[in-house]
Amino acid sequence: MYFRSTRAPSGLCMPVMILGSPIERVVSIKFLGVTITETLSWDLHISNLAKSLQRSIGSLRHLTTRLPTCLRKSVYCAFIQSKILYIISVWGSACREFKLLPIFRAQKKAVRVVFGLSTVRSPETVGRAYAHTKSTFNANGLLSMHNLHSLTSIMEIYNARISSSHTDLFQFS
Numbered sequence: 001m002y003f004r005s006t007r008a009p010s011g012l013c014m015p016v017m018i019l020g021s022p023i024e025r026v027v028s029i030k031f032l033g034v035t036i037t038e039t040l041s042w043d044l045h046i047s048n049l050a051k052s053l054q055r056s057i058g059s060l061r062h063l064t065t066r067l068p069t070c071l072r073k074s075v076y077c078a079f080i081q082s083k084i085l086y087i088i089s090v091w092g093s094a095c096r097e098f099k100l101l102p103i104f105r106a107q108k109k110a111v112r113v114v115f116g117l118s119t120v121r122s123p124e125t126v127g128r129a130y131a132h133t134k135s136t137f138n139a140n141g142l143l144s145m146h147n148l149h150s151l152t153s154i155m156e157i158y159n160a161r162i163s164s165s166h167t168d169l170f171q172f173s
Contacts, residue, residue: 092149
């Protein structure tokens with residue numbers, strides 16, 4: 001895969017050869033569940049993650065009606081939170097806030113589905129007015145996407161600091 005600047009035209013790269021065979025040029029590639037683009041943008045990864053969350057929400061609709069309430073948090077963590085947490089410390093801070101909205105909206109929708117929050121209609125609202133999810137997050141000990149990003153970033157900084165303090169113990173002369 002070739003990487004290029006967002007300002008550089010896409011067709012001006014010299015072909016790269018390995019043992020006389022040219023490397024195929026691709027715009028994006030999925031590697032270990034992470035979509036990497038030629039401009040190192042996270043837009044496609046976030047879009048794919050939002051689609052994956054929507055598919056999981058569809059599965060949750062059928063599953064949670066048959067589950068007791070004590071298991072719903074575990075199902076949410078397995079189907080939704082695990083996907084959001086995967087390398088969130090990298091892509092969570094690499095994007096502007098408005099680009100992360102599809103993931104945050106999908107997370108809130110999943111909480112509504114899993115915990116049975118209803119859609120409320122009132123004369124003042126046009127269309128649908130959804131139940132607020134903040135109290136449900138708090139009552140079930142769940143973190144929003146933004147709080148998950150903050151927590152994982154802080155944990156990585158803390159772990160890096162702890163591991164760097166132990167390197168003094170293993171100095172060789």
